Amino acid sequence: MRKVLEVSLETLAAIGGFVDIGDIVANSETGARFRMSLAWGGVLGVIGIVLYAEMSGRVATLSHRPVFDLVRERLGARVALVNLVASFFINFLTLTAEIAGVAVTLQLASGINYLAWIPLVALMVWFTMWRVKFSVMEKVYGLLGLALIVTVVAVFRLHEFHTIVREATNLHRPSTEDWPTYFYFAIALFGAAMTPYEVFFFSSGAVEEGWTRKDLMVNRANVYIGFPLGGALSLAIMAGAALLLAPRGISVDHLSQAAIPVTFVLGKLGLGILIFGMGIAFFGAALETGLSGGYIVSQFFGWQWEKFVKPVDAPRFHLVILVSVILAAAFGLTTVDPVKVTEYSIVLSAAALPLTYFPILIIANDPEYMGDKTNSKFSNALGFFYLVLLTAIAIATIPLMIITKAGA
Amino acid sequence: MRKLLPVVALAVLPACVGPALWFDAYAGKAGATASDMRSTVETARFVALVAARGRALSPYVGVILTDAEQDASAIEGAFDSIQPPNPRADQLRGQLDELLSKASSTISEMRIAARRDQLTQLQQIAQPLAGISDQLETFAEAHTP
Amino acid sequence: MTDVAKRVIDAGLNLLDRQIIDKDGMMSGNVDDLELTVPEEGGPPVITAILAGPGALARRLGARSGAWLESLHVRLHPSEQPGPARIAFGVVKRVADHVEITVSRSDLDVSRFEKWVRKHVIGKIPGARA
């Protein structure tokens, strides 16, 4: 009974923990511009992250080794360094976006400019990583993040479910947009769901919490149930934008506009819950990205990284985190547009993934690490398909970014 | 960034393109500007609607209108800085400029009222935006390449 | 004996880039390189030490980033001509997923930067020892 409770608690936390600023921005923007015609991009991304998060959790559980450790071992020091630099940079952009995002939600609630909130948010993010226990931290923001269910409620209250489903299943490009832009936004949605930090954080967490074979069930429940339901929250945001913003020609350039649909349908209470849910979700993602930066650098160099040891016993890990948070806050304070930072971070995310996912796929096939828990034929077929897809995306992203002037 | 692109794109156009092409490019940018401004106008209208019904928190209304005001003046400024290539373009410019400045000033008034917590008056102030929005939409459709 | 390490290994595949764990279970760097010694009496070389830290890693990163890392290592190191941090293979306890050693990481030269960060930055923040 207790195990069941633990599983359901963790799974619920996985739903709330899934959404971050990238999902909100990408889904609002595409819903407003493309209605539901790009829903497949998000779905493809969610299936991909489910597949690779489960694999990385299983690999971490059985080999006791987190993802970046394996990246270094299998790709060698030089290629791993390239991956480290790219992943760390994208992760840093995401951290900046999440910290600024929390500050914007505080602005929406208080009216006080977000720039004034950034230092305070950064301090709280750092302090949480410094002091709060891993398992507590992960569950609290995951469960509170469930407030984002208001987006689903709002969509249901509009009673346009059949419209959404019809549009989402009818693959077409709106006549007002050209093909490069259409695919550029598909990549954005894909990258928003498949951010690299998710597997870094997920696998390092599995090692930190000392997962064993018994926990593989929790791993599966989190990933197979939690992530798709988290993805459903993202789709609800897209649907709200498609139903209420697209007809009025509103394009989403600010987080405040992303909140319009829920406000329209559910009023003050809905708006309050949404702002709270977004703030918590971004805060949680700021923790995940902040820690991920420390994880990958430490794992590349072999430094002590676990959060459960005292900070003095993992000083370099905590130094990386401290410096990243300070730099992210400083970058946010330059008045750089948080929505723009988010857009770049998710699009580049998609491009940087192959070098991280390739080693996971190989180790998941190695009985020397995995014993009898190697990949099934099905996960291998799907895993290979995604690797090809990710490689194609990695090649196409930068040219598309130039052709479409970053989706303008 | 969306808002600044027309300027950049025109600035980098090579000098060798003929006057007709110049006009088409200018008209295309004007159409995009109209469509951007319509997005901002509709955002302001929407917020006026929910605020009038007492369905939005006042800090939120203030923030969204402040953002809208800034966007509106950025769009206006960016368009005004583009050099119209010929007299035909001047006419287009005059036509759009009027809409842009009306939209911009109406949104400013809305922001002022919102900051004074006069949320119920927003819809009345926003009234001209309905017509402006329709005209912007027509303009955008007429000049989208 | 099978417990300690495999009898036959490909060093690149089974040893290089693995995590080093000290006697207290703490992560103490990666196997960045290996020192091979040809015995005085001749015959094939034998692995005599693990090389770890920036001084060892630099050479594997190739031209620019390697040179940069090497110069950083030389500048920050107190001795005139510092070599890479060396861990004699005699203190290796086990070679498996990780490489376990029988000494504490605080006795290793590879922990120099870590000690500096602990003393001057992290250790000064309240709550670092809790």
Next chain:
Amino acid sequence: MSVRDLAGTQIRFSDLLRMLVLDVESQEVGRVHDARFVKDGPVQGAFGPGYRLQGLVVGTGSFGARLGFDRASVKGPWPLKAMFRRLHANAKFVDWSQIDSIDGERIRLNVPAASLRPVEPLPS
């Protein structure tokens, strides 16, 4: 430097990796991808018998050499496995006794390339 003169010197493993291997007729065999060691060398303190170099894994095309598709028991996915197997199908094993000299970046063998054996899989 002839192998005999190497006695008492030290080599870094990373220097060995990527060295160019030429056979007795100066034909290029490939580059060093890895080195195989057997735990029957001189005793290294508490570790017991040390790892003695048995020979080098030499091949063309270094891409993916570290992935282990060609040697370890990795099962799939089959398209990747097939691709990397093919890429490394011509890898050769050079026994230490077949090395004549090591000079800077080059290793010279005392046998023709044709007499080299293929790489045997690692015993698990």
